[in-house]
Amino acid sequence: MTQTFEKYFVPEPSKYPIFGSIALLLFGSGAAMWLNGFKAGPWAFFLGIAVLVFMLFGWFGQVVHESEGGKYGRKVDRSFRWSMGWFIFSEVMFFAAFFGALFYARVLSVPWLATGDTVELLWQGFAGGWPTAGPDKPDPFTPMTAWGIPALNTLILLSSGATLTWAHHGLRHDKRSQLKLGLLVTILLGVLFLSLQIYEYRHAYAELNLRLDTGIYGSTFYLLTGFHGMHVTVGAIMLTVMLGRALAGHFTPDSHFGFEAAAWYWHFVDVVWLLLFVVVYLL
Template sequence: MTQTFEKYFVPEPSKYPIFGSVALLLFTGGATMWLNGIKAGPWVFFLGIAVLVFMLFGWFGQVVHESEGGKYGHRVDRSFRWSMGWFIFSEVMFFAAFFGALFYARVLAVPWLSTGDTVQLLWQGFVGGWPTAGPGKSSPFTPMTAWGIPALNTLILLSSGGTLTWAHHGLRHDKRGQLKLGLLVTILLGLLFLGLQIYEYGHAYAELNLRLDTGIYGSTFYFLTGFHGMHVTVGAIMLTVMLGRAIAGHFTPDSHFGFEAATWYWHFVDVVWLLLFLVVYLL
């Protein structure tokens, strides 16, 4: 009886991890110097960004070339899926840390600082409640409301999840026009979301006196929404690459994990925003 074995592609050693390490060193080192007023900081920071972009284009381009060359089998595809799953799990833990900080401040720390002997010994006259900048902050501010731009952005992101699912449906049924149109609309909705968030930040700084240094409320608000905006930016870049690959004729109804990975990431970003809207804006 003849046994058949699935081929398993073993890539050659890559130089790109070294470039990635150098990029992260320059990126973090430059950011640190920039924040501390060292003149070379911005140059080192943007050099790190440039090296990182070079690494991403080179490494992912190599993977795309190998995938389109038919070198990847079922086992490699499965390893990619596990890797993307663990990456998204790490992102879940990243946001869990910031949600945990918000929970600790809002539910535990602020009430504790405003009750009993604590308020007499540490911050006399401090009244707990949320939103608050915390004790020691006297500058008044207006908290962000849920209705208006936040609610509109929620509708936009939910719609983008629907258009992306529509694009995926088109790919699975070999409808290339539907795939491209769905991706394009999703990207445009993501860019609209980012534009409205930038406008919201400008409004908060100029008219609400809500700043990054507005105590615990300001810091948790900008860290949570800002990092989410960064993830929307990364997701839009990923989908733009997928659109370019779709235009180039990549992906088939049975083999399109690169596209699936981008959709997983985008849907994760959607879910995080729903939690943000509920916890940061609405409650």
């Protein structure tokens, strides 16, 4: 009996990694020069972004053409799934570091600074507790409450996860209109989430005196919510690309990993927000 083996597609050597390296060099050095007042800083920074966008369009476009050309089999699909899984795991660890910093500040550092010898020697009169900007007598501020925009944004993100799942069901059952409508609604909900978060930031700065330099509370608040907002932005861009591909007739009920990868990422962003809402806003 003759055993057949599925061929594994190996692409030709790509020019795009060198463009990615140049983009990161320009982006990082430009940001450093910009922060230190060099006139060339902004030019290098935005040139790095332009090169990075060129690389992303070119490289991902090449992968899309190869996929639509039928060059990928089950083994390539499996390697893509493992790659996306490890990428999301790296994102989990990324946020775990920031949640760990918040835990360390709230549970260990702040209570320690308010105890016995420490408070007498270093910060007399510091009572601890949370939220706090720290013991250095900063300007008073009002902490962000959970009810209002944060709770509304939680409902919006949960709804976006439901609409994306609805779109996925439409794709699996070859209902193209359901796929397109579900993706469009999900993207609009993501944009609404970001718009409300921008409004929340303006409100925090203008009326609550809650700023990035408001001690440990301000820095951890903006660190966690800001990076999450960046991930929502990336996720919305990914879903917009998936909508464009759906409109172009890409994806079939049996072959649509590009869509699944974007959906995995969006659901990850949803889960992180739920944890963030509880830890940052509620507790």
